[in-house]
Amino acid sequence: MKAFFRRLNRTSRVLLVLFVVLAGLALHNYFRYAPGSRHRLRTFYDDAYGFPVYVNQLDFYPDEQPATGSANAVVVGVGPVGIDSSEVRANTPTGEWGRGPVSIDTELLPLPTVLAVNYTSVAEQRSYGGRVPLPRTRFDSVLAHLNAHPALYQSMYAYPDNQPGFELQAGLGPGGLVIVWLLGEQYQVELARAHLPVVPTTWPKAAGVNPDAAFTEPGPPARRFAELRRQVGRAELARLDSFPHVSPALPDSLGRRYRYRLRVLGQPLAPATLDASFLNNEQEPLPTPGGEAGVLFRAVPDALQYTVAGTDLPTHERSTVFEPRETRRAFARVQAACAPGEVPELRLTTSGEDVRVELRCHHLTVPLLRAITYVGPD
């Protein structure tokens, strides 16, 4: 044995060391391997009850990550594996509206054990953040049932080679309610449910009232009853601003109505519907291109759903979500610039795949730049 090693030159020794290292790695891989431990995952998020949410972070981690700073810190850098939304967020640096696919459908990934999420409920104007543990035991029971009754669990999408895949959907609701479902064509299994804590934010503020005063400005402890009563009154005022008793709907889109004319120009928008408010979801047909809907008197539209049908275009269903504060601001500006008796016009102009939305009167045109369009699948 000693003679054998003495006969080796430097090259052979290096190659032998490489052999030993690679053999160790391959053996480790062999003993660690468990069939079925990695799955094709596709993840979505959605607002749970049709309320608009603004998502800053939604990441499924395969392993619990050590908390950096506070548990609600927005984590942008993610580990080597894991479904992270940073790629999707790349186009919208601060976050995104509504719904959308988050990530991966071809990678084989271990089932995530935690969901890190940070989102803003627009209806309540509050942000929620935290981590939702996804218990492995729950996954295991679902997988066991899946193996026992494969016919019940049809995969929603056709993966290559008919390999099984899972869809995870995170529903984000008002009150910090987060539900994670495993989805399929015929089934929807709830995996986890959590109430996330409120993340203090500095936006948006009603005039003179800090909605986060209860969280950020606790104030000194009361010494007298009158002082305590004042503090409770202040806290109630701060809370009432964002937690109305009746419903967490947007008071602005309910209360304030505008008079405007809706006009569609450009390429044909075929069959289209218009959501006119957050709450009652009036589905109204859009006027034909070149036409107009007459003078409407209703709340600011918060979203449009329509289909673009062109000769060379794929027919996508689209929904455009307006930033409500910008829309209100634009209405205020245009109304101020209107001549007496003039009705402002909300104009949709399609050119190619783009839809331009602007609010205009005779003297002033305000483009709605922060409209975010989601293009659905074919």
Add this chain to the structure above:
Amino acid sequence: MQSSPPVAPAPSFNALLGAGLVLANTLLLYWYLFYYEVSENDQLFYGPVLATSWAAQWMFLAAGSARPWRVWYWVVAGLSGAAAGLLWLGYFWLRAFARGFNH
């Protein structure tokens, strides 16, 4: 006729052992990286990664071997290096222009 000076024949032990180790290492690398469940994206790496490691090991072996073997090892290293370059080009071409519908 003057005979050429006697040259001790190069010991082929290290050269042959090194060649065997190169083959074994490539097989082990394949087992480690690509044997168990891999995605379609990882399968695209089969060719370029294995050819690159193959070429690098042959180059290393050729640099450390004596004359008759040295030449042939350089030939193998050059061929596999050229193949690795072509495979990397093909890989990036696929990444850039021939993505599947769900990639």
